[in-house]
Amino acid sequence: MPRVKHFINDRNDIVTEALDAAVLLGEGKVARLDGYPAIKVLVRTDADRSHVALVSGGGAGHEPSHAGFVGEGMLTAAVCGEIFASPSVDAVLAGILAATGDAGCLLIVKNYTGDRLNFGLAAERARALGVDVEMVVVADDIAIADATRPRGLAGTLFVHKVAGHVARSGGTLREVKAAAERVATSVRSLGISLSSCTIPGQPAPARLGADEVELGLGIHGEPGAEKLAYRPIVELAATMAKRLDDALGDTKLPLALLVNDLGGVPPIEMAVATRALASALKREIALVLGPDRLMTSLDMKGLSVSVLPVDAELVRALRADVAPRAWPRGRALANVAPLPLPDALRPKTYTASANAGCRRVVETACRTLLGLEAELNALDAKIGDGDTGSTFATASRALLAELDRLPFGDPPALCASVADRLSTVMGGSSGILLSIGVAAMGAAVHEAASKNAAAPDTIDWAKALHEGARRIQQYGGAALGDRTMLDALLPAAAALEAGAGLTAAAAAARRGADLTATMTRARAGRSSYVPPEALRGVADPGAVAMAAVFEAIAR
Amino acid sequence: MPRVKHFINDRNDIVTEALDAAVLLGEGKVARLDGYPAIKVLVRTDADRSHVALVSGGGAGHEPSHAGFVGEGMLTAAVCGEIFASPSVDAVLAGILAATGDAGCLLIVKNYTGDRLNFGLAAERARALGVDVEMVVVADDIAIADATRPRGLAGTLFVHKVAGHVARSGGTLREVKAAAERVATSVRSLGISLSSCTIPGQPAPARLGADEVELGLGIHGEPGAEKLAYRPIVELAATMAKRLDDALGDTKLPLALLVNDLGGVPPIEMAVATRALASALKREIALVLGPDRLMTSLDMKGLSVSVLPVDAELVRALRADVAPRAWPRGRALANVAPLPLPDALRPKTYTASANAGCRRVVETACRTLLGLEAELNALDAKIGDGDTGSTFATASRALLAELDRLPFGDPPALCASVADRLSTVMGGSSGILLSIGVAAMGAAVHEAASKNAAAPDTIDWAKALHEGARRIQQYGGAALGDRTMLDALLPAAAALEAGAGLTAAAAAARRGADLTATMTRARAGRSSYVPPEALRGVADPGAVAMAAVFEAIAR
Secondary structure (H helix, E strand, O other), X not given: OOOOOOOOOOHHHHHHHHHHHHHHOOOOOEEEEOXXXXXXXEEEOOOOOOOOEEEEEEEXXXXXXXXXXXXXOOEOEEEEEEEOOOOOHHHHHHHHHHHOOOOOEEEEEEOXXXXXXXXXXXXXXXXXXXXXXXXEEEOOXXXXXXXXXXXXXXXXXXXXXXXXXXXHOOOOHHHXXXXXXXXXXXXXXXXXXOOOOOOOOOOOOOOOOOOXXXXXXXXXXXXXXXXXXXXXXXXXXXXXXXXXXXXXXXOXXXXXXXXXXXXXXXXXXXXXXXXXXXXXXXXXXXXXXXXXOOEOOOOEOEEEEEEEEOOHHHHXXXXXXXXXXXXXXXXXXXXXXXXXXXXXXXXOOOXXXXXXXXXXXXXXXXXHHHHOHHHHHHHHHHHOOOOHHHHHHHHHHHHHHOHHHOEOOOHHHHHHHHHHXXXXXXXXXXXXXXXXXXXXHHHHHHHHHHHHOOOHHHOOHHHHHHHHHHHHHHHHOOOOOOOOOHHHHHHHHHHHHOOOOHHHHHHHHHHHHHHHOXXXXXXXXXXXXXXXXXXXXXXXXXXXXXXXXXXXXXX | OOOOOOOOOOHHHHHHHHHHHHHHOOOOOEEEEOOOOOOOEEEEOOOOOOOOEEEEEEEXXXXXXXXXXXXXXXXXXXXXXXXXXXXXXXXXXXXXXXXOOOOOEEEEEEOOHHHHHHHHHHHHHHXXXXXXXXXXXXXXXXXOOOOOOOOOOOOHHHHHHHHHHHHHOOOOHHHHHHHHHHHHHXXXXXXXXXXXXXXXXXXXOOOOOOOEEEEOOOOOOOOOOXXXXXXXXXXXXXXXXXXXXXXXXXXXXXXXXXXXXXXXXXXXXXXXXHHHHHHHOOOOEEEEEXXXXXXXXXXEOEEEEEEEEOOHHHHHHHHOOOOOOOOOOOEOOOOOOOEOOOHHHOOOXXXXXXXXXXXXXXXXXXXXXXXXXHHHHHHHHHHOOOOHHHHHHHHHHHHHHOHHHOEOOOHHHHHHHHHHHHHHHHOHHHHHHHHHHHHHHHHXXXXXXXXXXXXXXXXXXXXXXXXXXXXXXXXXXXXXXXXXXXXXXXXHHHHXXXXXXHHHHHHHHHHHHHHHHHOOOOOOOHHHHOOHHHHOOOOOHHHHHHHHHHHHHHO
């Protein structure tokens, strides 16, 4: 059995170190009681002592329950045991005494024998000391049909929240207890799991087969009430919804739905599951809490669903803001229709238009690249996967086939349509990068055009080309000297912008392309994955292609 | 390779179903764009169109990033790809166009080639349509020392937050971009993992041995930069802190620290790890974000740490409240000293005092139980583990040994001291339950005493006994007929309260004890785990013990 790894130190210190973290991140609003390791109690420092104190707790391993719910509007103190073990009577008594003022204290206890007895005895001791203490036991699990002592699960959090709201509103101990009991007796929960949990220091459990899930599990790694076949979540959700519906009986109230990640379910799966559960429950849903990790079972890949029939008063209590971040904001379901796609996204149609100069440039470039297919492939084969020639040729063929439909008389549209073809037909990073370059040229032209409605022949193509090269550089991350097409493109663009003319630009491009054969340290582009010795003496095929195009256009 | 189970339906629908859930739980403040499955864009419906739009995104599987951060104060839209795959250019363009008003749009992109190119081309297309778009690339990973293109990790969230703050404050596109770039260039991140992630539809990875952890991993399941030996988290944290410290260089600014659960770390371990990390970083920490699942890698059991040097302005930007619940509230570290234990918890000392009647009752009860040790054990052996007699005898011996030190003249103190001994010496559930009963008697006596300063002989012991029995029933969960000591105790208490006298009470207790031999369906207590046929004809040893005690006292 392989050792299971955990982000911990000594496993006997897990709970105290986690409580220390809660204090460290508690913004001064929580403190722990002295008395480690026997007494592990987190208590509010900012509590209004004239309000009823709420104390809960139990074994650790269920975080954020319960220490994460200590704060204004929820618990006054949380009493923590070791992992999955009830805290001692002394620890509970310490929590009660530290948290309670004149208004008394309500204990909220999950229905496990150890918790019930230890919290119970502590309550009696506190009473003997003259403290007014009441206790509510939560037994929300519906896993076992005729269970006389159902377990307490995440439905307990509804009790924390509602009791917290009544206590904060100044309710008396009797009122707080009555509100807590109303919730405790009407909440129903059910868990489902794909795997059990791993307790630090113990081997990984292997209880469930690859085609099994457990329904009706507890939060301490105990086996579920039954095994089901692994099915899509819509089917599992339907099974759970049916059980919960039966357990709810004939109440006509809408439901608050709490969806709890038992620890190991990725958020994206919890989202998928919540959608399935909300749709499977055939009752009105007033409020959804979660999905979130609320009462976990360490790293268990499972979830639990808790449902509570709610009237307006309970909805108000559940929605009230509280200090603990661990409490999820209650949200009503929203049915928002999809927004229509922006018009500009519809397949673009361009009206063909004529401009002999532009057409000649495009046609020359394409025919040049077609003619270089074999040569460029051979060059690329020495340093890469040998397809540079084919990639350029594919794009060239597609553009040549469309020549009669391109808007040569409308330069921004021309650039946009060529960019479209490059990104969809050419493929690969170089296709996207060339598309980026041409689209950027189009944007530059568009900007100039909107300023002075320029005709194709008055456009500053040198500046547009420079802008295109700049964008290729920006998004691709390559610089001059990285053995990419930029090593030809940038010198050519610079020459053009300096007014040196097309022939000089072509010569600059060729010099740049030749230089790539001497570059052996590429920080970006295809050559960055190739050892230097393989690069020496081989020109970059992208740069060679660019140089050839400039030369052809210059002729 | 076993099949890995997930809470999903068809794996091709995971991302769209999760986005549907985000809309469903989005309180009407987010919508998706039409165009599933190609276009997966979540966009705010409540955005102020005069503010700069923020658009981010990338592959899915990193939830809550990025869709979970769409909302007031953070992103205007999130563009989602499939799991770990960049969204298409069309999808990004759709997001830009749907989100952007007159103030323009900032794209925040993690440094992966696919994202950079697809977001880049979409930006160029949007520009060609006249939209003002800028882009910031985040490359915060420090895993590889001389990486020319570091990956984008959870540090990206700092950029979202700060840019969101400036945009909400009415900043221009240049101002928003400048703020984003300042954060992007100064944030540093490092990940560590105990196991890799499981992609739905693919087998579970098994890259790491039981004694290995990976340092410097990405968020797509790719291998980490190096393997380390599995060590306690304080040591791993020290290693990470050293690397981050080196990467930060000589800035004198305090840090904002973001602790990110990569998906599969239980909250209790994240708390332990955060404490270790905060202590290992030898720099001033102004603010902690998390620990929380912020930018996950599906179910990876790993975490990442991001550090950002912050001035007062950045602290303000990071602390500002935002709508997305996924954003963790920034918190300063708090050093709160442990609170002293309540005085009442110190070991109690009682002053011995005399009352012949009380002493006789306690002594008689103890001697009776001692005499029954073998008989009760034999009875229990038929239905349980055969130790009831020994359990009662142990408690009796302890009390007899203390007879001269008990406060017989002070009934509340007497009950409290006896209850103390029972819970610590007797052990087991029955020890705690008897302790609860006696403590409750003490509380009842205390209450009566505080009303009229009653002496031992004037106390209504019948009422106190009834109260004790009631508490045993309440905390133990057993009722009359469940084959427990209550079947003798409750009839005796009722007889006493009715004024029938001790002899009648003893007779009632005996009748109750005898009846337990006919009870075969127990819903609580030790017998609830025993089949009915084994119970028939065997009296409950607890009830027999109680009956014998009442009879002895009555004599």
